[in-house]
Amino acid sequence: MADILVVAEIVEGQVKKATLSAITFAREASKALGGGFDILAIGLGVEKLAGELGAFGAKKVLVADDAGVKDYVTERFAPVVAAAGKAYGVVVMTATTNGKDLAPRVAAKLNAGYAPDITGFKGDGGKLVYKRPMYAGNAFGWMTVETPIQVVSVRQTDFAPAEPSGGASAVEKVAVSADKAAEQVQFLAFEMVKSERPDLAEAKVVVSGGRSIKEKFMDVLAPLADTLGAAIGASRAACDAGYAPVELQVGQTGKVVAPQLYIAVGISGAIQHLAGMKGSKTIVAINKDPEAPIFQVADYGLVQDLFTAIPELTTAVKAAKG
Amino acid sequence: MKILVPFKRVADPENANKVKVTGAKIETAGLEWKPNPFDEYAIEAALRLTENGTNTKARLGEVTVVTFGPAECDQTLRGALATGADKAIRVDATDDQLDGVIVARALAKIVEQVKPDLVVMGKQTVDSDSNQVGQYLAEFLGWPQITFAISVKNDGGPALEVVRVGDGGVQKVKVTLPAVITVEDRIVNSASVQSAPTPATHKYQDGVRFAPLPAIMQAKKKPLEVKKLADLGIDTTPAVKYQSYEPPPARKAGVKVKTVQELVDKLKNEAKVL
Numbered sequence: 301m302a303d304i305l306v307v308a309e310i311v312e313g314q315v316k317k318a319t320l321s322a323i324t325f326a327r328e329a330s331k332a333l334g335g336g337f338d339i340l341a342i343g344l345g346v347e348k349l350a351g352e353l354g355a356f357g358a359k360k361v362l363v364a365d366d367a368g369v370k371d372y373v374t375e376r377f378a379p380v381v382a383a384a385g386k387a388y389g390v391v392v393m394t395a396t397t398n399g400k401d402l403a404p405r406v407a408a409k410l411n412a413g414y415a416p417d418i419t420g421f422k423g424d425g426g427k428l429v430y431k432r433p434m435y436a437g438n439a440f441g442w443m444t445v446e447t448p449i450q451v452v453s454v455r456q457t458d459f460a461p462a463e464p465s466g467g468a469s470a471v472e473k474v475a476v477s478a479d480k481a482a483e484q485v486q487f488l489a490f491e492m493v494k495s496e497r498p499d500l501a502e503a504k505v506v507v508s509g510g511r512s513i514k515e516k517f518m519d520v521l522a523p524l525a526d527t528l529g530a531a532i533g534a535s536r537a538a539c540d541a542g543y544a545p546v547e548l549q550v551g552q553t554g555k556v557v558a559p560q561l562y563i564a565v566g567i568s569g570a571i572q573h574l575a576g577m578k579g580s581k582t583i584v585a586i587n588k589d590p591e592a593p594i595f596q597v598a599d600y601g602l603v604q605d606l607f608t609a610i611p612e613l614t615t616a617v618k619a620a621k622g
Numbered sequence: 623m624k625i626l627v628p629f630k631r632v633a634d635p636e637n638a639n640k641v642k643v644t645g646a647k648i649e650t651a652g653l654e655w656k657p658n659p660f661d662e663y664a665i666e667a668a669l670r671l672t673e674n675g676t677n678t679k680a681r682l683g684e685v686t687v688v689t690f691g692p693a694e695c696d697q698t699l700r701g702a703l704a705t706g707a708d709k710a711i712r713v714d715a716t717d718d719q720l721d722g723v724i725v726a727r728a729l730a731k732i733v734e735q736v737k738p739d740l741v742v743m744g745k746q747t748v749d750s751d752s753n754q755v756g757q758y759l760a761e762f763l764g765w766p767q768i769t770f771a772i773s774v775k776n777d778g779g780p781a782l783e784v785v786r787v788g789d790g791g792v793q794k795v796k797v798t799l800p801a802v803i804t805v806e807d808r809i810v811n812s813a814s815v816q817s818a819p820t821p822a823t824h825k826y827q828d829g830v831r832f833a834p835l836p837a838i839m840q841a842k843k844k845p846l847e848v849k850k851l852a853d854l855g856i857d858t859t860p861a862v863k864y865q866s867y868e869p870p871p872a873r874k875a876g877v878k879v880k881t882v883q884e885l886v887d888k889l890k891n892e893a894k895v896l
């Protein structure tokens with residue numbers, strides 16, 4: 301059977317936008333395979349989301365709504381995905397933190413090979429060939445998965461979010477079961493980072509800062525970010541030093557972003573940082589060192605001290621926006 | 623506590639932009655071999671868990687490092703032994719015999735032989751950037767996996783308290799051993815890892831430790847066992863195949879602007895992003 305199963309990413313009762321990118325992949329890939337796709341939602345209370353998820357043209361929305369999957373624990377989610385996934389040719393997850401945690405575990409259960417963090421694919425005579433970044437984005441590999449079931453995680457920045465196509469998928473409840481290993485894991489807490497600003501992975505504009513901004517990190521960047529309706533990001537050095545919260549790290553080890561506009565403020569442009577933002581549409585770099593590598597990828601470079609440039613930029617943007 | 627740390631050598635990650643990508647392969651000739659940074663972080667975490675931070679000479683447990691690769695990996699293993707690991711294993715194999723699933727299957731066999739209480743490993747290798755081996759291994763062993771760990775505390779009981787990065791925040795879990803833990807870079811921050819006897823007030827230096835010269839000499843006498851991949855008796859059929867490679871799309875060279883106002887004008891009228 302060549303159908304595709306998309307596992308929705310749901311955090312705190314909300315469907316994450318990364319899911320819509322995975323649906324876009326599933327729509328296109330199911331055309332190449334000549335089948336359809338279904339969506340699986342897991343979590344306590346997710347039945348409420350079946351209507352929302354059913355508007356994208358899936359044949360079915362499978363719902364695992366149970367107290368056993370209230371919190372994300374791999375050993376509780378993976379068996380549910382694997383049990384449902386047996387009946388499909390391709391099982392798709394989001395290349396988010398949880399998706400990257402879950403997908404290889406599910407693949408192992410299904411004796412499947414795994415295509416991690418794909419940024420594209422082509423259909424080659426009924427077979428999918430996946431494109432994925434390697435060497436911090438300095439190379440791309442085209443790969444096939446050679447097992448009867450294939451597991452894939454989809455990089456959000458490279459597939460446009462699916463628009464609802466109308467209609468309503470059939471809803472089907474599925475049972476949950478946990479791995480024996482789940483008994484060894486006690487969930488203590490999830491500390492969600494609440495922010496008024498847009499989600500880093502979903503924002504149209506990102507303002508990112510480096511370690512040179514020091515303790516004033518938020519004071520310097522927040523007015524500009526708020527003027528632009530932007531999310532705030534950071535280099536690893538800024539996060540490591542504690543100037544910015546860890547969840548804001550952009551790069552090979554952090555979040556991958558591809559907004560319309562990325563403004564790098566006092567960031568040198570190490571290859572690991574570039575790995576996370578090189579796909580942005582327009583890149584602006586503000587750095588006092590004219591030789592900083594960030595200028596090699598910037599559409600617009602401004603060689604200035606950030607502490608004078610950023611307040612000035614904030615005022616000028618306000619004026620330009622009227 | 624007995625800990626196994628899988629360890630891979632990669633082409634110098636600081637110069638990953640110098641790899642030559644031809645259709646048929648990724649050429650790393652000319653780049654030095656370096657330990658995968660995340661595996662160095664894993665070793666540091668394992669060492670901290672098997673010592674008292676105030677007296678790092680007295681070992682409280684045992685750290686075994688294992689790599690799959692050709693003979694030149696021995697040098698990287700000696701480096702790990704010099705920083706404090708107790709034993710090393712190399713499973714002789716060429717890179718083209720391996721993929722993530724094969725490495726995970728082979729690691730499961732090594733776990734059967736070494737019988738560790740815990741596997742600590744990098745969340746990803748920075749050449750393939752696959753981020754999969756730890757998760758496959760945990761499933762093959764039937765153990766819990768705690769991926770993307772940024773903090774591990776051991777209070778002396780049979781469980782570890784681990785903080786991991788999740789989507790939109792951090793998650794705190796308690797895991798009873800045996801388990802597989804994969805680590806983020808932040809695991810080597812000064813107060814990220816704490817063994818039972820280490821006082822809560824103890825602060826390590828940020829980052830991984832370096833081997834002092836005498837330790838490099840002593841490491842030559844530490845055990846390094848070489849095994850054959852074929853002797854592990856695992857299925858070595860590749861689960862995936864790479865067909866071809868391509869370089870990333872080049873970005874058009876941009877321009878330097880002189881003033882903030884010029885920048886704003888360009889963003890508004892040229893890039894049309896304001």
Ligand SMILES: Cc1cc2nc3c(=O)[nH]c(=O)nc-3n(C[C@H](O)[C@H](O)[C@H](O)COP(=O)(O)OP(=O)(O)OC[C@H]3O[C@@H](n4cnc5c(N)ncnc54)[C@H](O)[C@@H]3O)c2cc1C
Pocket residue numbers: 509510511512534535536537538549550551552553554565566567568569570571572573576586587588589592604605606607635659660748807
């Ligand atoms: C395995 C691994 C993974 C990594 N993953 C990531 C990752 O995901 N993301 C990431 O970002 N990094 C990552 N790194 C780290 C990366 O190599 C760099 O160390 C880091 O990105 C540097 O951060 P930075 O640009 O803030 O600091 P620096 O490199 O110190 O650069 C500071 C810059 O600020 C400029 N500057 C200083 N003062 C001013 C001023 N007043 N006005 C204007 N400009 C000023 C300087 O000219 C300089 O260019 C990783 C490293 C490793 C080994």
Ligand SMILES: Nc1ncnc2c1ncn2[C@@H]1O[C@H](COP(=O)(O)O)[C@@H](O)[C@H]1O
Pocket residue numbers: 627628629630658660661688689690691720722725743744745746747748750751752753754755756
């Ligand atoms: N050839 C190898 N030898 C030893 N360990 C490996 C090897 N390949 C991968 N690993 C381990 O698996 C982790 C994740 O790698 P990957 O899934 O390939 O990104 C690494 O950080 C290593 O700990």
